[in-house]
Amino acid sequence: MRVTISILALLAACATPRSAGVEANERLAEAATQRGDWLVAVDLWHRVYLADQLENSRACLETSRALFRLGDLESAEALLRDGARRFPDDSAVHELRGVVLEESGYRRAAEAAYARAVDLQPGLVRALEGLGRVRLHLGLESSAIPPLRRLVELKPEPEALRLLARAALAAREHVIAYDTFLHLFDDTEGTLEDLMDAAVLGLEPALGSARRASPLVCEAWLVRALELDPQQTHAHILLGAYRELAGDDVAAMSHLTRALETDPASVEALLELAEIQIKFLLVEEAEALLEQASQLAEDDSSRARVATLLLRTEGLRPKGD
Numbered sequence: 196m197r198v199t200i201s202i203l204a205l206l207a208a209c210a211t212p213r214s215a216g217v218e219a220n221e222r223l224a225e226a227a228t229q230r231g232d233w234l235v236a237v238d239l240w241h242r243v244y245l246a247d248q249l250e251n252s253r254a255c256l257e258t259s260r261a262l263f264r265l266g267d268l269e270s271a272e273a274l275l276r277d278g279a280r281r282f283p284d285d286s287a288v289h290e291l292r293g294v295v296l297e298e299s300g301y302r303r304a305a306e307a308a309y310a311r312a313v314d315l316q317p318g319l320v321r322a323l324e325g326l327g328r329v330r331l332h333l334g335l336e337s338s339a340i341p342p343l344r345r346l347v348e349l350k351p352e353p354e355a356l357r358l359l360a361r362a363a364l365a366a367r368e369h370v371i372a373y374d375t376f377l378h379l380f381d382d383t384e385g386t387l388e389d390l391m392d393a394a395v396l397g398l399e400p401a402l403g404s405a406r407r408a409s410p411l412v413c414e415a416w417l418v419r420a421l422e423l424d425p426q427q428t429h430a431h432i433l434l435g436a437y438r439e440l441a442g443d444d445v446a447a448m449s450h451l452t453r454a455l456e457t458d459p460a461s462v463e464a465l466l467e468l469a470e471i472q473i474k475f476l477l478v479e480e481a482e483a484l485l486e487q488a489s490q491l492a493e494d495d496s497s498r499a500r501v502a503t504l505l506l507r508t509e510g511l512r513p514k515g516d
Contacts, residue, residue, distance in 0.1 A: 217246040221254075228257060237261035252282040259291060268299045279308070286315035290322040293329075302329045313342060320350050327358050336366035347375070353383050364392060369402040373409055380416070387427070390420040394433055398440065410437060428458040435467055444471050462491050466500055478508050 224239035237258055244254035255278040262271035275292040282288050293308035309326035312319050323346040330339035343359040356379040363372035376393035379385060385393070396402055397413025414437045420430045431454035438447035448471050454464035465488040472481040485501050485508070492498045 214246075217243055220246070224254075224257065228261065231264070233261045233264040237265060249281065252278065252285045252288060255282065256285070256287055256291060259288075259295070263291070263295055263298075268295055271295045272299060279311075284315060286312045286319060286322070289315065290319055290325075293322060293325050297325055297329055302333055305329050306333065306335075317345070318349060320346060323349070324355060324358070327362060331358065331362045331365070336362045337368075340366060340368060340371065344371075347378075351378065351382075353379060356382070357389065360389075361392065364396070369396055369399045370405050372396060373402055373406055376416075377412075385416070385419070387420055387423045390416045390423070391427070391430065394420065394430070398433075398436060410440060413437070426457045428454050428461050428464065431457060432461070432464050432467060435464075435471075439471065444474060447471055460491055462488050462493075462497050465491070466497065466504065469504055473504065473507055473511070476511060478511050482508050 220239050221243050224236055224243060227233075227236035227239060240254050240258040240261060244251055244258055247254060249255070255274060259271045259274045259278065262268075262274065272292065272295045275288060275295060278285070278288045279292055289308050289312035293305045293312060296302075296305035296308055306326065306329045309322045309329065312322035313326055316322075323342045327339045327343035327346060330336070330342075339362040340359065343355065343362055346355045347359050356375055360372050360375040360379060363369070363375060373393075373396050376385075376389070376396070379389065380393075383389075394413045394417045397410040399409075402409050414434065417430050417434050417437070420427055421434075424430075431450050435447040435450035435454065438444070438450060448468060451464050451468040451471070454461055455468065458464065465484045469481040469484040469488065472478075472484070481504070485505055488497065489501045492501055
């Protein structure tokens with residue numbers, strides 16, 4: 196009887212749900228993850244996951260993470276899809292699934308995964324950033340703003356500010372975009388793309404009433420953009436627009452002339468300069484520019500504007516000409 200009891204005790208010890216071997220594998224898996232040895236990590240974490248009868252959400256997550264790091268997106272997503280079913284309230288699983296889906300090009304599915312992660316844990320920085328980014332790429336700019344504003348509250352870093360500013364710009368939320376660019380340029384010098392995106396805002400009448408200094412501030416951003424790239428034709432065109440808005444048509448003509456020096460084929464610069472010349476009754480000069488524009492124009496809008504301006508020049512000619 197004693198022998199039977201001893202054997203049963205030994206078998207019971209060997210059959211514990213979580214053996215010492217599983218514990219050891221988990222420790223080794225954590226170490227492999229820490230040092231970025233993803234081949235070892237994926238093997239060990241998967242062993243732990245199987246040993247725990249697919250009920251260990253951490254092992255599911257870390258196996259998927261290692262697969263993702265190894266570039267096996269399909270296997271990572273398959274495991275995370277099953278994990279999302281097994282552990283529906285695990286925000287980390289949904290967050291990583293969003294990352295994998297986005298990287299795989301499945302933005303709509305990624306949006307749902309990120310949204311679920313944020314619902315479960317509103318302060319998940321990676322999920323907030325991913326949710327805002329995929330919504331922006333999907334053309335859902337207005338719905339991208341709330342998670343990105345929350346992200347900026349938690350982590351006001353340049354990339355988060357850029358995403359929020361561009362979402363607000365696309366959604367025509369001009370005050371949010373302007374205030375965000377102000378914050379971005381307080382923290383960084385801003386890239387040429389940042390400055391050019393921001394510079395158009397000062398021409399929005401609604402923003403001017405809410406932020407009265409915006410035209411002058413945006414003009415200053417254009418000057419900074421031209422310091423980075425003096426050949427930036429559109430920056431010269433915009434400076435012309437700001438000077439015209441301020442009533443300084445002479446300076447506006449100077450900027451537009453400079454725009455044509457940087458790009459003689461710029462239809463926009465030709466049309467803007469012709470319009471100011473018409474204002475100054477420089478009919479022949481305006482008609483010469485409009486002739487160039489008519490030969491270069493490739494879209495219906497530009498052609499229609501050429502026609503309209505030519506009618507104005509005809510109206511300025513003395514009768515009988």
